[in-house]
Amino acid sequence: MTLLRLENVRKRYDQTPALHDIGLHLEAGEFLVLIGGSGSGKTTLLRAAAGLERVTAGRITLRQDIVDDPQATLFVPPAQRRLGMVFQDYALWPHLSCLDNVATALPARTPNRLNRAQKMLERMQIGALAQRRPARLSGGQQQRVGIARALVARPDLLLLDEPFSSLDPHIRDQLRNDIRALARETGTASLLVSHDPADVWRLADRVAVLEAGRIIQLATPETLFTRPATPHVARFSGAQGGFPAVPAQVGSTTGVRLGDVFLPAPLDHACAPECIAYFRPQDVLSQPACSTGPGLPAILDHCVFEAGAWLAYWRVAGLLSLICSRETQKPGAEARLTISGDKIFLYPRDKE
Known part of the structure; x- marks a missing residue:
């Protein structure tokens, strides 16, 4: 009723x-x-x-x-x-x-x-x-x-x-x-x-x-x-972002260019030539800097220990803001960051 x-x-x-x-x-x-x-x-x-x-x-x-x-x-x-x-x-x-x-x-x-x-x-x-x-x-x-x-x-x-x-x-x-x-x-x-x-x-x-x-x-x-x-809702639910992103397609793969790197991602939410991207720290995976495949080359700015995990803050070429990842152990000075495409939220830039 x-x-x-x-x-x-x-x-x-x-x-x-x-x-x-x-x-x-x-x-x-x-x-x-x-x-x-x-x-x-x-x-x-x-x-x-x-x-x-x-x-x-x-x-x-x-x-x-x-x-x-x-x-x-x-x-x-x-x-x-x-x-x-x-x-x-x-x-x-x-x-x-x-x-x-x-x-x-x-x-x-x-x-x-x-x-x-x-x-x-x-x-x-x-x-x-x-x-x-x-x-x-x-x-x-x-x-x-x-x-x-x-x-x-x-x-x-x-x-x-x-x-x-x-x-x-x-x-x-x-x-x-x-x-x-x-x-x-x-x-x-x-x-x-x-x-x-x-x-x-x-x-x-x-x-x-x-x-x-x-x-x-x-x-x-x-x-x-x-x-x-x-x-606004993305931030409320724990996402970081406002990162400039450009929708792109490489072959048959859709995605976005974040900084200088192409990341595969569905484009359902991207309804403008220029977008902003949001994602959560737990969805950012850091790989050794020498690893191959798509990823954002990153340099560690600083990290803090919080509630049983390390929060690492990374500098990425082409991005003014730091990217945060949640780590099980203290990371090294360099890494390659990957983000699963279905964990990236894209919005028209004028929505920021």
């Missing part, structure tokens, strides 16, 4: 456009991550879904009911949309205990109201902190209270606005696991705004990438990684 649908949604602030003809749907139980740089429109989109922003044009439907349609002069305020929301800055009441903060999400006459709030705190592993006020909690503990408050009323839609951005890395990992587990247990659909690639790989069923107020790719994490639609 489609829980949330945005159709041709636009948003302007005075004369400044923030969202351009956004079309998006979220299925019941699905986890959708919105990513993009600062000013891309991802938070505006989330706030529009929550009812914290009114759209300029288009339509938003929640559970088959229209909740925002300027043309029909329809708007349902946030309090009536029956959803949960987790904020970046926790947004807890400072004068209330953790237990009371969570209980505020339930109507005053709810049976066993405090008991339900206590059980949700225990589910978030902070039941022992129920009587503490937010000022006596760490950032991670405060965010757990915020998540408990968002989920205690059992909403079918959960909106999360960069909830992990101010937390330590190990706390982020714990909360990702907790949120994903709770979403699966309860069947709650989740819409998460993030700029962190780890949220995509660990949480998302699908990913919507925004750039300048437009969705430039909507795909599964696997498709995002294997077929990034733009240089």
Whole structure:
């Protein structure tokens, strides 16, 4: 069942456009991550879904009911949309205990109201902190209270606005696991705004990438990684690049000239005479400098040891930027670099 649908949604602030003809749907139980740089429109989109922003044009439907349609002069305020929301800055009441903060999400006459709030705190592993006020909690503990408050009323839609951005890395990992587990247990659909690639790989069923107020790719994490639609998506998924490349053909073999060397590659993504190439460090293979066959003669600039592997940075004739490769052992001073053609992403130069 489609829980949330945005159709041709636009948003302007005075004369400044923030969202351009956004079309998006979220299925019941699905986890959708919105990513993009600062000013891309991802938070505006989330706030529009929550009812914290009114759209300029288009339509938003929640559970088959229209909740925002300027043309029909329809708007349902946030309090009536029956959803949960987790904020970046926790947004807890400072004068209330953790237990009371969570209980505020339930109507005053709810049976066993405090008991339900206590059980949700225990589910978030902070039941022992129920009587503490937010000022006596760490950032991670405060965010757990915020998540408990968002989920205690059992909403079918959960909106999360960069909830992990101010937390330590190990706390982020714990909360990702907790949120994903709770979403699966309860069947709650989740819409998460993030700029962190780890949220995509660990949480998302699908990913919507925004750039300048437009969705430039909507795909599964696997498709995002294997077929990034733009240089921005390629960089987000860990690729290095912006290397000038010229489509070419040697005999029956298609490929690109990178620097002074021809590399075999499919040209499906090359739709202009001049392209830019992207590829990931793990797809760059360094061979001994004396090896034969196609490859980029390279001189080692420097290397660093990171997370169990060496990252080697190479200078290649004709390229202004260094090429990075991931090595199992510290490499020598010279090498010949090869890149599998299906691991090279090519884009028109004007897309950079």
